[in-house]
Amino acid sequence: MLPPHRAARLAGLGTTIFTEMTALAARTGAINLGQGFPDSDGPGEVIEAGVAALRGGENQYAPLPGVPALREAVREHQLRHYGLNPEDLLITFGATEAIAAALLGLCDPGDGVLVLEPYYDSYSACISFAGAERLTVTLRPPDFALEAEALRAAIERGGGRVRVLLLNSPHNPTGRVLDRSELELIAAACVEHDLICISDEVYEHLVYEGEHIPPATLPGMAERTLTISSVGKSFSFTGWKIGWCSGPAELVAATRTVKQYLTFAGGTPLQHAAAAALRLNPVHLHTLRDNLRARRDELCAGLSAAGLSPITPAGTYFVNADVGGDAAEFCRTLPERCGVVAIPTGAFYDDQAAASTLVRFAFCKRAEVIAEASRRLASLA
Numbered sequence: 541m542l543p544p545h546r547a548a549r550l551a552g553l554g555t556t557i558f559t560e561m562t563a564l565a566a567r568t569g570a571i572n573l574g575q576g577f578p579d580s581d582g583p584g585e586v587i588e589a590g591v592a593a594l595r596g597g598e599n600q601y602a603p604l605p606g607v608p609a610l611r612e613a614v615r616e617h618q619l620r621h622y623g624l625n626p627e628d629l630l631i632t633f634g635a636t637e638a639i640a641a642a643l644l645g646l647c648d649p650g651d652g653v654l655v656l657e658p659y660y661d662s663y664s665a666c667i668s669f670a671g672a673e674r675l676t677v678t679l680r681p682p683d684f685a686l687e688a689e690a691l692r693a694a695i696e697r698g699g700g701r702v703r704v705l706l707l708n709s710p711h712n713p714t715g716r717v718l719d720r721s722e723l724e725l726i727a728a729a730c731v732e733h734d735l736i737c738i739s740d741e742v743y744e745h746l747v748y749e750g751e752h753i754p755p756a757t758l759p760g761m762a763e764r765t766l767t768i769s770s771v772g773k774s775f776s777f778t779g780w781k782i783g784w785c786s787g788p789a790e791l792v793a794a795t796r797t798v799k800q801y802l803t804f805a806g807g808t809p810l811q812h813a814a815a816a817a818l819r820l821n822p823v824h825l826h827t828l829r830d831n832l833r834a835r836r837d838e839l840c841a842g843l844s845a846a847g848l849s850p851i852t853p854a855g856t857y858f859v860n861a862d863v864g865g866d867a868a869e870f871c872r873t874l875p876e877r878c879g880v881v882a883i884p885t886g887a888f889y890d891d892q893a894a895a896s897t898l899v900r901f902a903f904c905k906r907a908e909v910i911a912e913a914s915r916r917l918a919s920l921a
């Protein structure tokens with residue numbers, strides 16, 4: 541029934557690797573370190589704020605820009621953590637909707653969009669929905685550094701059509717936290733080529749070494765950067781899908797224009813709860829970060845004991861390990877061999893040769909789950 545070109549296009553988008561690997565974990569009963577979601581809830585008082593909003597009649601459409609309490613909390617958050625005072629902001633259904641609506645609102649068909657690869661899988665799909673072209677800047681193991689030459693070459697490949705640089709730091713799936721000199725390269729390229737920067741910062745509070753520097757804080761960038769984040773990773777509420785974007789009025793307005801026809805506005809009680817999360821004492825963020833750091837170290841030790849070579853991440857909740865052979869095959873057989881599911885990092889690269897032996901493991905699980913997964917992995921040796 542579908543014309544062949546359409547069927548082929550949809551097949552090209554495929555299903556996300558996460559869906560596949562989560563199904564594999566369910567089928568085999570293995571520990572799922574494939575998909576990055578925590579297996580315990582965020583702070584109880586945030587849940588109570590959600591319950592109070594549900595019981596208190598906050599159950600109808602939210603205003604399109606978001607409920608005022610959450611808008612105010614996001615504004616305070618940007619100011620308190622980074623000294624940013626954005627012209628406008630918008631509440632979205634997770635960072636995912638902000639990314640999609642921004643790309644659809646800001647790109648014309650044929651525009652070039654620079655992305656660091658490996659990249660989060662929704663980026664390529666949404667760039668394609670916008671009819672734009674993905675131009676990758678490859679981060680290579682083991683250090684995943686951003687190289688000036690790779691950035692310059694990607695801009696050149698765009699042949700004057702590059703319009704957006706879609707950035708993600710702390711970076712999924714590598715765990716890299718871009719340093720100031722790398723961000724300065726990015727800022728220089730954006731200013732020189734008059735690019736819009738869409739900055740996905742969902743792991744902003746999961747930094748174990750170094751610091752998260754929002755690109756919007758660099759000279760010349762506040763006026764061209766749309767900053768995106770959400771409550772999912774910072775507060776362990778990935779299922780709530782409450783996110784936001786902030787920045788220059790024109791960029792936020794473009795995103796809002798598309799968002800109103802994608803979903804309009806909802807999740808009203810959870811928006812109230814997200815406001816409570818952002819207003820928590822920052823000690824909650826620090827505790828989560830410190831717990832995750834301990835799990836990172838335990839999982840890295842398990843991977844080393846298994847004879848693999850983990851690349852210790854400075855941020856996010858993912859660690860990549862070199863398995864010394866074909867990563868896709870390694871992941872296919874891992875559940876049978878030791879009862880763990882992980883993801884071949886190559887799934888996030890266009891350049892398949894760049895990371896053919898790398899596997900990504902998530903460490904955002906309860907301490908006892910990470911301990912058991914590490915024990916199982918160590919048995920591979």
Ligand SMILES: Cc1ncc(COP(=O)(O)O)c(C=O)c1O
Pocket residue numbers: 576633634635636637660708712740742769770771772778781782783
């Ligand atoms: C880099 C990156 N951006 C965005 C998202 C999605 O964020 P949200 O759940 O808020 O839509 C994820 C989730 O894994 C991610 O890793």
